[in-house]
Structure formats: C-alpha cells, structure tokens
Amino acid sequence: MSLLSLLCTHFKRELRIGFLSFSLRILYPDNYRFLNLFTLLIPDKIKVMTRYKAIISYDGYAFAGFQRQPHARSVQEEIEKTLTRLNKGQAITVHGAGRTDSGVHALGQVIHFDLPYQMDEEKLRFALDTQSPEDIDVISIEIVADDFHCRYAKHSKTYEFIVDRGRPKNPMRRHYATHFPYPLDVKRMQMAIKKLEGTHDFTGFTASGTSVEDKVRTITEANLTVDETGQFLTFTFSGNGFLYKQIRNMVGTLLKIGNNRMPVEQIDLILEKKDRQLAGPTAAPNGLYLKEISYEE
Numbered sequence: 455m456s457l458l459s460l461l462c463t464h465f466k467r468e469l470r471i472g473f474l475s476f477s478l479r480i481l482y483p484d485n486y487r488f489l490n491l492f493t494l495l496i497p498d499k500i501k502v503m504t505r506y507k508a509i510i511s512y513d514g515y516a517f518a519g520f521q522r523q524p525h526a527r528s529v530q531e532e533i534e535k536t537l538t539r540l541n542k543g544q545a546i547t548v549h550g551a552g553r554t555d556s557g558v559h560a561l562g563q564v565i566h567f568d569l570p571y572q573m574d575e576e577k578l579r580f581a582l583d584t585q586s587p588e589d590i591d592v593i594s595i596e597i598v599a600d601d602f603h604c605r606y607a608k609h610s611k612t613y614e615f616i617v618d619r620g621r622p623k624n625p626m627r628r629h630y631a632t633h634f635p636y637p638l639d640v641k642r643m644q645m646a647i648k649k650l651e652g653t654h655d656f657t658g659f660t661a662s663g664t665s666v667e668d669k670v671r672t673i674t675e676a677n678l679t680v681d682e683t684g685q686f687l688t689f690t691f692s693g694n695g696f697l698y699k700q701i702r703n704m705v706g707t708l709l710k711i712g713n714n715r716m717p718v719e720q721i722d723l724i725l726e727k728k729d730r731q732l733a734g735p736t737a738a739p740n741g742l743y744l745k746e747i748s749y750e751e
C-alpha cells in the first residue's frame with residue numbers, strides 16, 4: 455500500500471472517530487468521557503459478508519450424497535471443511551441447488567456461500583479447487599447479489615442417465631453407468647419418454663413415503679439418444695424440479711418398456727393413476743448425473 459493510501463485510510467478513520475466523538479459530546483454531555491472510550495474500539499475495516507456462487511462437479515461414488523450426513527462422507531461437508539480452513543478456522547455454511555443421492559454424480563452442481571471479505575474470484579476458485587479432495591472439482595466462482603439463493607432462485611435442472619448395455623460388462627464403468635445387458639427396443643423407449651414431457655403429477659414416479667405434498671412438476675425436455683457404437687444409451691431430462699428418485703424410477707420404467715415387459719402406454723397409466731406400483735423398478739444411482747442448472751436472468 456502506498457504512503458498516500460495509508461494517509462487517506464488514517465484520515466478517514468480519524469474523521470470517523472472525530473465525528474462520533476463530537477456526536478457523543480452533544481447527545482450525552484454528562485457521560486461523554488466514558489462513552490468516548492468506545493470510539494477507540496472502532497475497527498479500521500468493517501467486515502461485510504460477500505456471497506459467492508460456485509459451479510462444481512464431483513464423482514459421487516465415495517459420497518453418501520451432497521447433503522451433510524451425521525456419520526457419512528458428503529460433498530457439502532468436504533467443501534465446508536475446505537472453506538473453513540481458508541477462512542482461518544471460522545465455520546462457513548454451504549448451500550446446494552440439488553441434493554444428489556448417494557452414488558449420484560454431478561457435472562454442474564451449483565452452490566453458494568458467504569465469506570466475511572471480498573476476494574478475487576479466480577484466486578478463490580483456485581484455492582478451493584486445489585485444497586478440495588480429488589473427487590471434487592471447482593469449475594467457476596462468481597460474486598452474486600446478497601439475496602441470491604442457489605436452491606430457491608428460479609432455475610431449470612438437466613439430468614442425464616447413462617446405461618451401458620455392452621457385453622461383457624466393463625468393470626471400469628461400473629461406478630459411472632448402469633449396466634443393462636438385456637434386449638432393448640430403443641424406438642419404443644423413445645416413444646414412451648416423450649409422454650413424460652409437460653406438466654404432470656409425478657406421484658407414480660416418486661419414492662413412497664416422501665414428505666413432499668405437491669408432486670406436480672414440469673419436464674420441458676425428455677429424450678433418449680444412442681451413441682454410434684450402440685452400447686451406451688443416454689436419457690436426458692430437463693425441468694423445473696424433480697422429486698426424490700423420480701428420474702431413476704422413470705428410467706427403470708423406460709427400460710422395462712424397452713425390454714417389452716410393459717406397453718408404451720404404461721406411462722399414461724402411471725401419470726393418470728398416480729400409483730407407484732404401476733411403474734418399473736428404481737434404476738441404480740451410478741448412471742445418474744446432474745448435468746446443468748440454469749437460472750433465469
């Protein structure tokens with residue numbers, strides 16, 4: 455810091471203390487000397503909380519989910535521990551836009567947190583990225599408005615579910631794609647998946663016992679693509695929100711339709727009857743990825 459900057463800082467502080475001292479003398483003439491002692495406690499800098507939004511990715515295999523767990527490893531806890539170290543031991547709370555389950559991966563999870571200072575965004579990203587565990591990557595960090603909340607701000611989520619139908623099973627893919635080596639009619643599944651688009655009550659596709667009362671959600675896009683080898687299927691779902699295990703239940707149902715054990719019209723029946731028993735099994739979590747979260751301007 456230059457000599458001029460130091461002098462300006464000192465002058466501003468003295469001016470602030472002088473003004474407060476004058477105010478105390480006018481307002482409380484009898485207790486002025488006692489109250490004036492408090493002017494010496496005024497800090498040179500008043501700490502103002504700064505809110506940061508970060509995009510992260512992680513390998514979900516070794517995590518019990520994103521959300522903090524009492525006796526298990528979580529993404530939230532790992533990032534909070536790193537931020538606490540960077541903040542000289544002062545605890546930092548991290549909020550996540552999506553609560554991915556155990557074994558579920560993320561390519562573009564969004565989090566936010568507050569720090570009692572403003573730091574260069576790239577330097578903070580680099581520090582958080584390099585000091586976080588190897589299965590967490592910090593893609594970007596930016597300063598956002600104080601009222602921004604990654605979970606409650608209006609947004610759209612996109613998930614992908616990858617199915618490996620190759621034979622023999624590739625052990626290197628066991629944590630990153632769900633293996634389904636049985637015959638599948640892709641065209642039947644592509645017809646069925648389109649029935650999920652739109653605004654529906656997805657009670658029939660959510661896990662039983664969920665505490666959420668309003669199960670109406672909007673899926674803006676649902677499609678199925680096959681790679682050029684024909685081995686990997688990618689189910690993609692975009693929408694304003696998804697219920698607990700909804701995507702895994704939809705994929706399990708679509709696989710059963712593709713395997714000719716359910717009709718294409720089963721989707722219509724599940725949506726109409728709102729009965730979980732009519733849907734297929736819950737697909738394994740290892741093929742599911744939170745791909746992207748987009749916020750409205």
